[in-house]
Amino acid sequence: MTSVRRDEPVRPTKRDEVAAAGSELFGGPIGRHALLGTSWLTPVRVIALVAIGMFALGMVQKLPCYNGGWFFGATSQYTHACYSDIPHLYAGRGFAEGLIPYFDRLPGDMEYLEYPVLTGVFMEVASWMTPHAGGIQQREQIYWLVNAGMLMICAVVIAVCVTRTHRRRPWDGLLVALAPAAALTATINWDLLAIALTAAGMLMWSRSRPLAAGVLIGLATAAKLYPVLLLGPLLVLCWRAGAWRAYQKAVAGALVSWLVVNLPVMITHDAAGFHIREGWAKFYTFSQERPIDFGSVWLLISQRTGNPLENANTYATLLMILGCGAIGLLALYAPRRPRFAQLAFLVVALFILTNKVYSPQYVLWLIPLAALARPRWRDFLIWQACEVMYFVGIWMYLAYTGNGDKHQGLPTEGYQLAIALHLLGTLYLCAVVVRDIWLPERDVVRRDGDDDPSGGVLDHSPDVFVLGRTHHQPRHAMQFEAAPRVRWGAVRE
Secondary structure, rough: OOOOOOOOOOOOOOOHOOOOOHHHHHHHOOOOOOOOOOOOHHHHHHHHHHHHHHHHHHHHHHHHHHHHHHOOOHHHHHHHOOOOOHHHHHHHHHOOOOOOOOOOOOOOOOOOOOOOHHHHHHHHHHHOOOOOOOHHHHHHHHHHHHHHHHHHHHHHHHHHHHHHHHOHHHHHHHHHHHHHHHHHHHHOOEEEHHHHHHHHHHHHHHOHHHHHHHHHHHHHOOOOOOHHHHHHHHHHHHHOOOHHHHHHHHHHHHHHHHHHHHHHHHHHOOEEEEEEEEHHHHHHHHHHHOOOOOOOHHHHHHHHHHHOOHOOOOOOOOHHHHHHHHHHHHHOOOOOOOHHHHHHHHHHHHHHOOOOOHHHHHHHHHHHHHHHOOOOOHHHHHHHHHHHHHHHHHHHHHHHHHHHHHOOOOOOOHHHHHHHHHHHHHHHHHHHHHHHHHHHHOOOOHHOOOOOOOOOHOOOOOOOOOOOOOOOOOHHHHHOOOOOOOOOOOOOO
8 A cells, every 4th residue: 555645735637637737837737857846836725815806806707797787677687697696685785774674674575684683784784884974876885895895705705714624735726716707796795705604614523623614614504595505415424424523513613603693683582581582583484485587407307398386395495305315324334435515515405406596696505515525626627617607698688678678688498408507517516526526546545545535523434333234345446547546544654
């Protein structure tokens, strides 16, 4: 068995043909005698700077809307593909009038803010930093800029956390920093807050700090619902490794931090006693009552068949339960315990694929998970290409349906193709990750001598409960004889 130095970094230009080809822009793959670690430009700093640069390019892409598309013309913000919820909700959710989220009732159909509490706090803090003098258009522009600045910090945190999660693979963070779909969707909504907290939680778990990881996952769940799904993969992995104490700490930390954020807003008291505040519950009731919407497989089926699918909630829930069960069985039957990032990617991707709506910014949820689960440029870029085409497709479809008889944009059939591309691209990446789990010798992380660098207490831990067979020799070992191997469950030398 080839021994692997614990501190030896993986060089992507030596392992990844796409990375090697891309490096020709900067002088080609790194040489044998290169002096590493002698410059102030460490991987973390480089990736943080790249993330800032890409975020800035995404802001530039929104200029046509900033200069008028958000305010004038029915479909200008769609034809320029620069739509954002942020400026519209500044006035639409009462921030311009100084209303307090969850406490003050809003005028119109949406009686209360329909976002989780921590996201509402984020929106409120941005409104405090927005001048309340001047015209509403100018204030909405400044509100977007303030939010963009705060979201840029979140984007850098995400890239840095991914860079540091896999100690020997820091350059995988470039997948996050350079993701084109991230630059295009970063300022559509406030999702980056929850994603940054989730990435930080995964970093803490990789450092064998389960309580801190749980606290951050709980905070992330207080900003967006999907991060709580990560506790499912941790349950199965800790079950297989017998790491129950670590899992209990993570769950306890998540529950306490979620309650600390939500209880002050959730519970109200009056003469009738304690009860749930209607404003706090709005996010959950809105999610439950929301009909099928843009981007979902249910919309595709509904448009193709003419069936309104009034029971889409039930169908989505059943598919999610069945899918989680399948992922759990995969984790327990796999020849080697899957990596945490692999299962986290699969369960969040399953949620996206079965959900009633797929907003364009939801791709942000998967980008850091994909970079950790399958750090391979070819597969990542195939998926990103599908997501970019969907990003263009939805705005062109809204332009087509919103400009009356002109029909400038993408007709319904074209938009259905864009949905199919999004679904197929995500399914492709899921299939590759499942293959890596079932054939660990095909996993690029394990081929470079690691076990589960994002697993923390799970890394190199032996199994105590397994339904499938134990690890076998690679079925296609001849293809990978030059690659170092890891002895599953053993400590590296």
